[in-house]
Amino acid sequence: MKGVSSAPGDYVYFKSQVPLHKIPIGTKQWRYYDYGPKTVPPLICIPGIAGTADVYYKQIMALSMKGYRVISVDIPRVWSYHEWIQAFEKFLDTIDVHHVHLYGTSLGGFLAQLFAHHRPRRVKSLVLSNTYLDTRTFAAAMPWAPFVSWTPSFLLKRYVLTGIRDGPHEPFIADSVDFAVSQVETLSKDDLASRLTLTVEAASVGSLPHSDSFVTIMDTNDYCAIPQVLKDELTERYPEARRAYLKTGGDFPFLSRPDEVNLHLQLHLRRVGVEPRPEVVKSISKDGTDGTDSNSQSKKKTDEDKEDRNTPQGFGSSSSDQSPTFPESSGSSNDPPLPTDSIQLQSTPMDKLVVMQLLTGEVYQSCVVFTLCYCTLVLVHGGFISRQSV
Numbered sequence: 001m002k003g004v005s006s007a008p009g010d011y012v013y014f015k016s017q018v019p020l021h022k023i024p025i026g027t028k029q030w031r032y033y034d035y036g037p038k039t040v041p042p043l044i045c046i047p048g049i050a051g052t053a054d055v056y057y058k059q060i061m062a063l064s065m066k067g068y069r070v071i072s073v074d075i076p077r078v079w080s081y082h083e084w085i086q087a088f089e090k091f092l093d094t095i096d097v098h099h100v101h102l103y104g105t106s107l108g109g110f111l112a113q114l115f116a117h118h119r120p121r122r123v124k125s126l127v128l129s130n131t132y133l134d135t136r137t138f139a140a141a142m143p144w145a146p147f148v149s150w151t152p153s154f155l156l157k158r159y160v161l162t163g164i165r166d167g168p169h170e171p172f173i174a175d176s177v178d179f180a181v182s183q184v185e186t187l188s189k190d191d192l193a194s195r196l197t198l199t200v201e202a203a204s205v206g207s208l209p210h211s212d213s214f215v216t217i218m219d220t221n222d223y224c225a226i227p228q229v230l231k232d233e234l235t236e237r238y239p240e241a242r243r244a245y246l247k248t249g250g251d252f253p254f255l256s257r258p259d260e261v262n263l264h265l266q267l268h269l270r271r272v273g274v275e276p277r278p279e280v281v282k283s284i285s286k287d288g289t290d291g292t293d294s295n296s297q298s299k300k301k302t303d304e305d306k307e308d309r310n311t312p313q314g315f316g317s318s319s320s321d322q323s324p325t326f327p328e329s330s331g332s333s334n335d336p337p338l339p340t341d342s343i344q345l346q347s348t349p350m351d352k353l354v355v356m357q358l359l360t361g362e363v364y365q366s367c368v369v370f371t372l373c374y375c376t377l378v379l380v381h382g383g384f385i386s387r388q389s390v
Contacts, residue, residue, distance in 0.1 A: 008179065009267030014057045026241030030089050034095065035060050036069030037277040041124065043269065045072040048106025048130075049195045050160055050251075052183045059103075059265065068269060069316035071097075075111070077194045082204050084111055085118050092122065101269065103127040104256065106226060108196060110135075113205040114232040125214040125272040130251065131229040133237055134204035145200040153189035159326050160184055160192060163225040164251055173248065174254035186320060205237075216268040218261065220249035242268070242290055 003133060022031050032053050036042070043063065045056040056072040061069050073091070076083045088111075092100065101124050104112035104195055109131025116123040139145065148156070164177060208215075215319045235241075244264040249257040269276075 001290075007182075008175070010061065011057055011179070014061055018057075018060060020053070021283070023089070023094065023258075025090050028078070030076055030091050031074040031092075033057075033060055033072045034069075035071075035337050036064035037067060037280045040069040040277055041068065041101060041274055042069040042071045042097055043101045043103055043127075043265065043274075044097075044107030045070065046102065046112055047072075047075065048105040048108050049192075049199060050159070050164065050180050050184050051102045051108070052186065053251065055180060055183060056254055059254060059262060062258065062262045063265065066266065067278035067280060068266075068274070070291055071095075073189075075108070075198075076197060077190055077199050079194055081111075081114055081198065082200060084198070088115055089119060089122070098122065099124050099125070101272065101274065103129070104131060104266065105129040106183075106224075106251075107195060110205070111198070113208070114203070116208055116210065117206050120209045123210070125268065126210070127216045127218060129218040129223045129253065130141040130220060130231065130236065130260075131234060132226055133233050135202060136204075137230060138226060139200040139202065142166070142196070142200050148196050149190075150194045151189075151193065151334055153192065156189060156196065157184055157187075159196070161247065165223055165225070169250065173250045173252075173256045176250060176252040180252050180253055181251055212238045213372075214244070214272055215239050215241035216244055216264065216271075218244040218246065218253075218264050220246045220251075220253050220257075222250060224246045224251045242271070246270075284388045 018035050019032055020031065020033060022029065024030075026167075034042075043059075045053075045059060047053070047055050053072040053074045056070070060070045060072060076091075078087050078088055092098070097249040099122060100113035102116065104127070105109070106129075110133075112123075112126055112128070113131075114124055142148075144151075161181060164180065169177060216236060217238060235243075246253050246257055248259055249260075254261045276388070300305075341363075
């Protein structure tokens, strides 16, 4: 498992550029990222049990640079689906978002469907990945569910992690598993207990008033923690939905196959009528403002910003229409961010730190190799080892 010091380079860059919002709404604490033009209807990403708002950082980086608004949330500490629906609706009201497109994986996909069923006017479309329609299978596999709130934290984490396939993985999938495991370690006992309670509470998704054409099902064909029979039931429920199958990707395709996932998300948003604002990306102000913090940016509004805020397309807070200057993702979580031709990136202390760390690592490796070669020559010359053994 990777520690903070070995976090992927693009994630380090993401954290240095995108602010994390934490707001209390009633008795719930919401933790989320919100980035991209505020006049574009947002895509809200909802993670599974083992996820946090951070697991969608590759989608935030790529899609916001192309002119989309992406909001990634943590599942708050709720203990029933009725409580989830009320809490999520209050969250949308607080951030002044009225109509949304939901992207949910695993438990997040189930929560997205429930919200769409009970609040159909607010949900414009769904992207469902490796998810299900009801909780009966999980309730039968967890007979100790009534005692989950008294279970120690380390046992809850162990139970969640056992659902992640262990064994040899291709590099990108292994990196995605490492990152997901590091996020599980950040969750508290109550966070894990509430999510497991949601997983086993008796509930099922009823019929949605939306047309299947506004639903995209994006599944991986290799393996995931959700049984195939449950994924097949989901496919049968939405027969006219668009299919987006990934050959590989594991449980976390948004991390292991970000380029493919981002492409399918763009196609979905285009198909349901969401128009991006790529021109905003090219007009980033030189002072580095990104339009994500409505409190700080409200003081710097121009007349044009105010006009955009009052247009019929406006969704979200009253901050300016600006988007981050992220480099294109190369698909590997260990690669440093690469500059693009169309965006002028500004050098930041974090960029310089990452570059210095990379250069220092290369110099260190070169010194180690030189030292080993020199010692080998000395030992051979002194007769301590034979040339054949070398």
